[in-house]
Amino acid sequence: MKIIQKSAWLIGAAILALSSPKSFGQAKSFAAGDLTYTQNFDGMGTTGTAYPTGWAGSSSTGTAITTLTVTTGSANSGTMYNVGSAGAIDRALGTLASNSVTPYFGASFQNTTGSLITDIAWTGVMEQWRTGSSSTANETVAFEYSFDATSVTTGTWTAATGMDLVEKQTGSTSSGLLDGNQAANKTAISASVSGLGWANNGTLWIRWKDVNDTGNDGIYAIDDFSMTVTPAAAACTPTQLALKSITVASPTVGQTFNITVESQTGTGVACAVGSDLNVTLSTNLGSIVGTNTATISNGSTSATFTGISLTQAGLATLTATGASFTNATQSVxxxxxxxQLVFGSVPSSGTATNMVSTFTVTAKRTDNSTDNTYGGNVTISKASGPGTLDGTLTKTASSGVATFNDITFSAAGTYTLLATATSVAGTVTSTNIVISVAPTMTEAFVPQYWGMQNVITPMAIGLRISNLQANTTYDIRLGLDTLGSANTSFGAGSIWSGSAYGATNPSFTTDASGNSGLFWVYLRTSGNARFKAGRFVTIRAAVAINGNTMPGTPMFVGANQIQLLDISASASTASTADDGAFVKVNNYLNDYAGQYVMIYNNTAGTGRPLYVHQNQTSTDDNGSQGSLPTDIATIWDNAGVTGDFAGVVPIGINNPNGVRRVEVRNAAGAIIYALTDADGIWPNGTATGSLIRRQVGAIAASCNNPSNFAAILGASAIKLTWDAGSYNAIEVQWKAASTSVWYGANPTGTAVAYRIINLVPNTKYNFRLRCRCIAGDVNANWDTLSATTLSTPTCSPISPVIVTPGGTGARFDWSSYTTNTYI
Incomplete structure (x- = not known):
């Protein structure tokens, strides 16, 4: 027995009588063509206490429950409820049973269709808005219908259990509110009945019947209710046939289609035959291919001619005949x-092994219109050409068109294609397709190591691209992406455009064979996360003829991996395996400004260089970078001494040999100078195999060239002079400015002058000097000067006189003459 609060509505309830159906009105009168009723109960409003039209409630004892109580599920009295979330327009009609009130509720409907209603289908949603307190009593509010009831408590009732309101939260042991709109608290319900005899003008009642279960009951509500009725077919007599529902309105010769024949009354209403009716279909134009007979079975209204086709083009009249029935005709x-087949959008060119642009083969009639009913298979093959054809060579036409979008040719040459198709006579050959060798990218000079994110580091890369159009200027887009990333990405990194990093793509021009030759591009890292220390990146590149649209994805993906070194002020990773340092080359490369310098960890210069960039003054300008050591940033900013070079190198286990070769190449890639050191400990004492993270290791000669290199001029001789220093020797070389052959001598390290004789008067000469250090190395930089010898003297000394004769010699004196200087 439940302990439930008693509500004020009980006062006087005993004097209320159950109202007749007319006092409520009908929920709906079903009429012909209006056979569905829906009710979502939202019309009750957020505070409404009235039932929807045609609906009523009562206690099981027959006492009417005339008003609804509004609740969110918090109420616990036995009655009928307008239930929903506070203030929400979405409402439902609910019941809660107690020991004093056990609600019944429902609605009445009338049949005004003019026919017997034989079938009814109901749907709705059960919503539970309050839990019951018993886990053993699974509550059910039963659904029933009646044809003789006059209220929800009178008459004979038949159950339709599919519409029962069944408890969802069966495990609950306490009573409390729920949100019935939550999926866990509601259930879609439905039921249907057939073979009924709901007479025209008759009334049907439906109801839900609550029961008082053990403990405190829950609140169960109906929402989104729907009821659909089906009247019985009226008696009829079929007298004529009709053709309808042709599946192809204008079929092509040979194209299969279906068409339905229907038995009808004389007024054109479908009407079932009383016995099997055999129907024959014929045409006045050509003939029908397929089964042209069909049977309308007893009790049915139609039959279908399936998979038939016609043999002749034109306006055909189809005729359906059946015994004792008026024939049916339809024009088709x-x-x-x-x-015939026609190629469309055939590409004029392509590259071997790459897919050519999409093209089509279209099935057409003799008037050249497309047969959009054609759906056969179209096959292409090679008609002529040296290689093989690959891709999907057979495609099914759609609306007469077969599209080929993955075709490749294996080799360069001129090709034509042949197309054939099922049920289309003849073949067609395409126009010429000229296939060239696919462009290829060769990574001539790619360093093994680079800088990292936010430590902006430049590098040079030497590339060659072949198999392009001859004598054509191309733009190149180039970036780097992490190893294993999709080949559709260009990645990141800034490329030098010729005037700035990242502005526009640089260009190159191909030769008569369509090859770029060696060209150099300059890249630098950025703040992009791809450039985190320790990662490996590869080149991603594409080219386009200058002024054309650049491809959106890379044409080339490099094979050489570049590791990003940890060279930030504070270590960016815990690992030491990605640590890097800097090297700076002084005194050796002054004569090679603008050339390409490569650093190797072996004296032979084999394998890929550790690092590559252009010697100062370089083409690119890295700009001022506070994240770099000052002297390194100065060189990369082109603000240092011409000929200085800076680079990054790995340290520790990645580079135990250190730097053992500094190699200089010209723009064409030819070696023009190289320095080597067998143990990586250079003459100035820098041990490049022992560098620590971010250290700047200087590679320099152990001595500097002497200062104040000058020349004292004569007509056929010149004396070169310089300041004294500590050297093993001095190298002196000279040549006429108009020639390329140098002559030389090696004065001792203590010499401060050297006289060159047998020169041609009034001729320009070039002179150069460098030192050989005591440590055995040579300063690679020449100090140079140019001078022109004096003209041939046209005077003689004045009055030479022997002042002091002697047996083995004599001293001469003469008057001075200052026109020329003698050396």
Whole structure:
């Protein structure tokens, strides 16, 4: 027995009588063509206490429950409820049973269709808005219907259990509110009945019947209710046939289609035959291919001629005949079938092993219109050409068109294609397709190591691209992406455009063979996360003829991996395996400004260089970078001494040999100078195999060239002079400015002058000097000067006189003459 609060509505309830159906009105009167009723109960409003039209409630004892109580599920009295979330327009009609009130509720409906209603289908949603307190009593509010009831408590009732309101939260042991709109608290319900005899003008009642279960009951509500009725078919007599529902309005010759024949009354209403009726279909134009007979079975209204086709183009009249029935006719325009194939959008060119642009083969009639009913298979093959054809070579036409979008040719040459198709006579050959060798990228000079994210580091890369159009200027887009990333990404990194990093793409011009030759591009890292220390990146590149649209994805993906070194002020990773340092080359490369310098960890210069960039003054300008050591940033900013070079190198286990070769190449890639050191400990004492993270290791000669290199001029001789220093020797070389042959001598390290004789008067000469250090190395930089010898003297000394004769010699004196200087 439940302990439930008693509500004020009980006062006087005993004096209320159950109202008749008319006092409530009908929920709906079903009429012909209006056979569905829906109710979502939202019309009750957020505070409404009235039932929807045609609905009523009562206690099981027959006492009417005339008003609804509004609740969110918090109420616990036995009655009928307008239930929903506070203030929400979405409402439902609910019941809660107690020991004093056990609600019944429902609605009445009338049949005004003019026919017997034989079938009814109901749907709705059960919503539970309050839990019951018993886990053993699974509560059910039963659904029933009646044809003789006058209220929800009178008459004979039949159950339709599919519409029962069944408890969802069966495990609950306490009573409390729920949100019935939550999926866990509601259930879609439905039921249907057939073979009924709901007479025209008769009334049907439906109801839900609550029961008082053990403990405190829950609140169960109906929402989104729907009821659909089906009247019985009226008696009829079929007298004529009709053709309808042709599946192809204008079929092509040979194209299959279906068409339905229907038995009808004389007024054109479908009407079932009383016995099997055999129907024959014929045409006045050509003939029908397929089964042209069909049977309308006893009790049915139609039959279908399936998979038939017509043999002749034109306006055909189809005729359906059946015994004792008026014939049916339908005109059908029969189109000519495709009789030829036509290539469309055939590419004029392509590259070997790459897919050519999409092209089509279309099935057309003799008037050149497309047979959009054609759906056969179209096959292409090689008609001529040196290689093989690959891709999907057979495609099914759609609306007469077969599209080929993955075709490749294996080798360069001129090709034509042949197309054939099922049920289309003849073949067609395409126009010429000229296939060239696919462009290839060669990574001539790619360093093994680079800088990292936010430590902006430049590098040079030497590339060659072949198999392009001859004598054509191309733009190149180039970036780097992490190893294993999709080949559709260009990645990141800034490329030098010729005037700035990242502005526009640089260009190159191909030769008569369509090859770029060696060209150099300059890249630098950025703040992009791809450039985190320790990662490996590869080149991603594409080219386009200058002024054309650049491809959106890379044409080339490099094979050489570049590791990003940890060279930030504070270590960015815990690992030491990605640590890097800097090297700076002084005194050796002054004569090679603008050339390409490569650093190797072996004296032979084999394998890929550790690092590559252009020697100062370089083409690119890295700009001022506070994240770099000052002297390194100065060189990369082109603000240092011409000929200085800076680079990054790995340290520790990645580079135990250190730097053992500094190699200089010209723009064409030819070696023009190299320095080597067998143990990586350079003459100035820098041990490049022992560098620590971010250290700047200087590679320099152990001595500097002497200062104040000058020349004292004569007509056929010149004396070169310089300041004294500590050297093993001095190298002196000279040549006429108009020639390329140098002559030389090696004065001792203590010499401060050297006289060159047998020169040609009034001739320009070039002179150069460098030192050989005591440590055995040579300063690679020449100090240079140019001078022109004096003209041939046209004077003689004045009055030479022997002042002091002697047996083995004599001293001469003469008057001074200052026109020329003698050396």
């Amino acid at each position: 325009t029969v189109q000519e079938a495709a009789s």
